[in-house]
Amino acid sequence: MSDDDVDHELLALMRQKFGLGRANPNAPPDTKVLEHAQFICDNSIDVAISMAHTKLAAIAVSEEMQKREYSTKSWSEHELHPKAKDEATVNFIFTMDLLNFSFWSLRGEEERFTVDYKGRKWTGYWSLVAALQRALDEGIPITSPEFWFDGEKDEQEVRRNAGTASGVTKSAPWKDPEAPRLPNEAFNTGVYPDPPAPRLPNESFDTGVYPDPESPQQPAASEANVTANSHDGSIEVADERILEDQHDDDSDIWSDALEAQSEEAAGPGQSPQLNEEELAAPQRVRCTEDVLRHVFRSSTNEEIPMFNLRVHCLREAGRVLHDHFDGSVVTLIQDAKGSAAGLVNLLADRFSCFKDESNYERKKVRFLKRAQIFVADLWAAFEGEGYGEFNDIDKITMFADYRVPQILHSLGLISYCPPLEGRIRRGEIIESGHSWEVQIRGCSIWAIELLRREILKIQPNAKVNAILLDFFLYDLAKEKEKAGEETLPHHRTRSIWY
Numbered sequence: 176m177s178d179d180d181v182d183h184e185l186l187a188l189m190r191q192k193f194g195l196g197r198a199n200p201n202a203p204p205d206t207k208v209l210e211h212a213q214f215i216c217d218n219s220i221d222v223a224i225s226m227a228h229t230k231l232a233a234i235a236v237s238e239e240m241q242k243r244e245y246s247t248k249s250w251s252e253h254e255l256h257p258k259a260k261d262e263a264t265v266n267f268i269f270t271m272d273l274l275n276f277s278f279w280s281l282r283g284e285e286e287r288f289t290v291d292y293k294g295r296k297w298t299g300y301w302s303l304v305a306a307l308q309r310a311l312d313e314g315i316p317i318t319s320p321e322f323w324f325d326g327e328k329d330e331q332e333v334r335r336n337a338g339t340a341s342g343v344t345k346s347a348p349w350k351d352p353e354a355p356r357l358p359n360e361a362f363n364t365g366v367y368p369d370p371p372a373p374r375l376p377n378e379s380f381d382t383g384v385y386p387d388p389e390s391p392q393q394p395a396a397s398e399a400n401v402t403a404n405s406h407d408g409s410i411e412v413a414d415e416r417i418l419e420d421q422h423d424d425d426s427d428i429w430s431d432a433l434e435a436q437s438e439e440a441a442g443p444g445q446s447p448q449l450n451e452e453e454l455a456a457p458q459r460v461r462c463t464e465d466v467l468r469h470v471f472r473s474s475t476n477e478e479i480p481m482f483n484l485r486v487h488c489l490r491e492a493g494r495v496l497h498d499h500f501d502g503s504v505v506t507l508i509q510d511a512k513g514s515a516a517g518l519v520n521l522l523a524d525r526f527s528c529f530k531d532e533s534n535y536e537r538k539k540v541r542f543l544k545r546a547q548i549f550v551a552d553l554w555a556a557f558e559g560e561g562y563g564e565f566n567d568i569d570k571i572t573m574f575a576d577y578r579v580p581q582i583l584h585s586l587g588l589i590s591y592c593p594p595l596e597g598r599i600r601r602g603e604i605i606e607s608g609h610s611w612e613v614q615i616r617g618c619s620i621w622a623i624e625l626l627r628r629e630i631l632k633i634q635p636n637a638k639v640n641a642i643l644l645d646f647f648l649y650d651l652a653k654e655k656e657k658a659g660e661e662t663l664p665h666h667r668t669r670s671i672w673y
C-alpha cells in the first residue's frame with residue numbers, strides 16, 4: 176500500500192476513538208450498501224462500468240418497462256408467487272428469501288435439481304418456490320417458523336435415538352448434529368463447508384462402472400468445490416471428484432444417520448418415504464431433515480444444492496424469531512417501524528445467515544442481498560401497502576446475485592478484464608469472498624444505480640427504482656436464457672449469500 180493510499184482501517188479507528196463521523200442515533204437508518212458499492216466500483220481494476228452503454232440501456236429499458244407496464248403488480252402475476260395480501264404470504268416470502276441462494280448446477284438441464292409441480296418442471300429460483308408451494312399443498316407447514324424451531328429439537332431426539340451423534344467423524348464437524356454451529360469463519364468468509372457431494376448416478380453403485388472423470392459431462396477439472404477448513408479457517412479447493420471420494424468415505428456414517436430415520440431414497444425423484452402416520456396427518460409432521468429432504472425432493476439425481484446449509488438457515492431463523500420476535504415474522508417487520516433500511520439492518524444484525532458482507536481493499540463492505548430482496552419482495556407483493564409499506568423503499572439497491580450481472584454484461588454496462596472473463600467463460604468456480612466476486616457484485620449494484628439516474632434524466636416522472644429495475648432485468652435474463660440467447664455464462668461462486 177503506497178503512502179498516499181487511504182488506510183480505511185486506521186481512519187475508522189480514529190473516527191471511533193475521537194467520536195468523529197459517529198452515526199447520529201436520530202439519523203434515518205442506512206444500510207451502507209450503495210455507499211460500499213460506489214467504493215468498490217471506484218477501486219475496481221477487474222470490472223468496469225460503461226457510461227455509454229448505460230445511457231443506451233436507459234432508453235431501451237425504460238421503453239420496454241413502460242411497454243410491459245412493469246410495476247409492483249408484476250410480482251404477483253408470476254404463476255408461483257402467492258397472491259393473498261396476508262400473513263401467510265409474509266411467512267412464505269420470508270421462508271423463500273431465507274433459502275434464496277445458489278441454484279446453479281454443474282449438471283446439464285436433464286440432471287440438475289428439478290421440482291415437478293403443477294405439471295411443469297421448475298429449476299433455479301423457481302424450483303425453490305415450487306417446492307414450498309408443493310409442501311404447503313401436501314399439508315406440510317414449511318413456511319411457519321415454529322415448525323422449523325420445533326423441528327430442531329425433534330431432529331436431535333431422532334439422532335440421539337439413532338445413536339449417531341457420537342458416530343459422526345470429527346473430520347466433518349458440520350455433519351455432527353451435536354456440533355453447536357457451523358464454524359464462525361464460515362459466516363465471516365461466506366464460504367461454507369459444502370454438503371456431501373451429490374451421489375453418483377445409482378447405476379454406478381449397481382454396475383461398479385463410474386463415469387470417466389474426463390468425459391465431457393463431467394465438470395471440468397478446474398471446476399472445484401470450495402470448502403472452508405473449519406479448523407484453521409483456511410479455504411481448501413477440492414476437486415469435485417476428490418470431494419465425492421471424501422463423501423464416499425464418510426457416507427457410511429452419514430447415510431447410517433439418515434437410514435436410522437427412514438428408508439433411503441427409493442431412487443431418483445423419490446424422497447425418503449414419510450411414514451403412514453406422517454402422510455395421514457402431515458400437519459403433525461415434524462421438521463426433521465428427512466421431512467426437509469421430502470420437501471426439497473428432486474425428479475433428478477441431484478438434490479437441492481447446499482441442503483445442509485439450507486437446513487441450518489431454517490433452524491437459525493426459527494431460533495432467532497422464537498427468542499427475539501415472539502416467533503413471528505410480522506413482529507420482526509413491525510420492529511423496523513416502516514423503514515426498509517431498518518428492516519434490512521435488523522435482519523443482518525440478528526440473523527447471521529442474512530449477514531452478507533465481505534472485505535475489499537481492507538474495508539468491510541455490505542451487500543445484504545437476501546435481506547434486501549426480502550424487503551423488496553414484501554413491498555412488491557403487497558404493492559407498497561400493509562406489510563409492504565415502507566417510508567424509504569428507494570434505499571433498497573439491486574440484489575447482488577449471479578443472474579443480473581450476467582445480463583448487465585450482455586447489455587455492455589459492465590465488462591471484465593480478460594483473465595476474469597476467461598474464468599467465467601470456462602465455468603470455473605470463483606471462491607466466495609474473492610476480489611473478483613466482490614468487484615462483480617459491487618459494480619453491478621452501482622451500475623443499476625447509474626442506470627436508474629440515467630432513466631430519470633430522460634423520464635423525470637418514471638416510476639422506477641433499483642428494485643423494479645432489478646426485477647425487470649432478472650426476468651429479462653431468464654427470458655434470454657429460455658430463448659437460448661445466453662452470451663457469457665453467469666459467474667459461479669458456491670455461496671450461501673446469493
Ligand SMILES: Nc1nc2c(c(CN[C@H]3C=C[C@H](O)[C@@H]3O)cn2[C@@H]2O[C@H](COP(=O)(O)O)[C@@H](O)[C@H]2O)c(=O)[nH]1
Pocket residue numbers: 249250253275276277278279298299300301573574575576577578579645646647649650673
Ligand atoms: N437480483 C435478483 N436476483 C434474483 C431474483 C430472483 C427472482 N425474483 C423474482 C421476484 C421478482 C422478480 O420479478 C423475479 O421474478 C432470484 N434471484 C437470484 O437469482 C439466482 C437464481 O437464478 P436462477 O438460478 O437463474 O434461477 C439466485 O441467486 C437468486 O437468489 C431477482 O428478482 N433479482
